[in-house]
Amino acid sequence: xxxSDRSIWTxxxxxxxxxxxxxxxxxxxxxxxxxxxxxxxxxxxxxxxALAGVTVFTAAMLWLAVLVGxxxxxxxxxxxxxxxVTDLSQFPRSxxxxxxxxxxxxxxxxxxxxxxxxxxxxxxxxxxxxxxxxRSRVLDDxxxxxxxxxxxxxxxxxVAFVSLMGVFVNKVAPLQ
Amino acid sequence: xxxxxGAGIGAFAMGVTVLLNEAGIFVxxxxxxxxxxxxxxxxLATIVWLIAWGLMHNRWKAREIAPRRIxxxxxxxxxxxxxxxxxxxxGLL
Numbered sequence: 001x002x003x004s005d006r007s008i009w010t011x012x013x014x015x016x017x018x019x020x021x022x023x024x025x026x027x028x029x030x031x032x033x034x035x036x037x038x039x040x041x042x043x044x045x046x047x048x049x050a051l052a053g054v055t056v057f058t059a060a061m062l063w064l065a066v067l068v069g070x071x072x073x074x075x076x077x078x079x080x081x082x083x084x085v086t087d088l089s090q091f092p093r094s095x096x097x098x099x100x101x102x103x104x105x106x107x108x109x110x111x112x113x114x115x116x117x118x119x120x121x122x123x124x125x126x127x128x129x130x131x132x133x134x135r136s137r138v139l140d141d142x143x144x145x146x147x148x149x150x151x152x153x154x155x156x157x158x159v160a161f162v163s164l165m166g167v168f169v170n171k172v173a174p175l176q
Numbered sequence: 177x178x179x180x181x182g183a184g185i186g187a188f189a190m191g192v193t194v195l196l197n198e199a200g201i202f203v204x205x206x207x208x209x210x211x212x213x214x215x216x217x218x219x220l221a222t223i224v225w226l227i228a229w230g231l232m233h234n235r236w237k238a239r240e241i242a243p244r245r246i247x248x249x250x251x252x253x254x255x256x257x258x259x260x261x262x263x264x265x266x267g268l269l
Binding site for chain 2: 066070071074075078079107108111112114115116118119122123125126129130143144147150151154158
């Protein structure tokens with residue numbers, strides 16, 4: 001096979017789910033920011049429905065990404081090589097830790113990826129909830145809209161950061 | 177408001193569980209052995225998030241809550257939570 005199961009799951013996690021989440025976050029942020037520019041009420045039913053849709057989609061993508069990452073990809077990443085194994089290519093964590101120049105890929109990059117995305121998911125879920133529950137009020141109420149922007153911006157920053165860390169790890173020690 | 181502050185509490189809980197684990201004070205039980213301790217830490221933080229959200233939602237659903245203090249508390253909790261999950265901070269413990 002051209003791609004192993006592990007490799008396919010890595011692509012699903014990073015490019016599929018993570019990429020979709022980043023696009024959703026960007027779209028929701030732009031939608032909310034564009035709402036700041038209008039003087040009148042921005043909350044038509046269509047507009048608020050669209051915002052609710054994109055934020056729910058984003059939250060779903062984020063949760064799927066963290067669950068796939070934690071329970072499908074992380075276990076083979078952190079697997080301990082049997083005694084006597086010298087080829088660590090199938091054991092990414094051990095591979096990067098074996099070299100002082102690449103140890104940071106686990107100690108900093110992967111350790112960051114373990115927890116930060118969960119925070120991003122919680123923040124995105126909060127925004128999705130208020131978008132669904134309060135509909136046009138999210139677009140009309142300046143303080144609520146700004147808080148939604150702040151939460152999504154934090155979420156976007158976290159997801160972009162951990163995505164970059166994932167690219168670095170996968171570049172040096174890919175799951176094969 | 178409950179969902180917003182709940183997310184802040186969840187973020188803070190994530191940071192606390194990570195810090196307690198790194199300090200050796202409290203290690204969350206592992207939920208899924210192949211994933212290791214991260215499965216327990218993240219599950220615990222998620223449970224705290226959902227309980228906090230649910231409790232505040234029930235308490236506040238008939239009330240109009242002044243948003244400013246909630247927003248400030250939420251941002252503070254999120255900042256602390258994120259900071260606590262940042263690996264260089266653990267070296268200071």
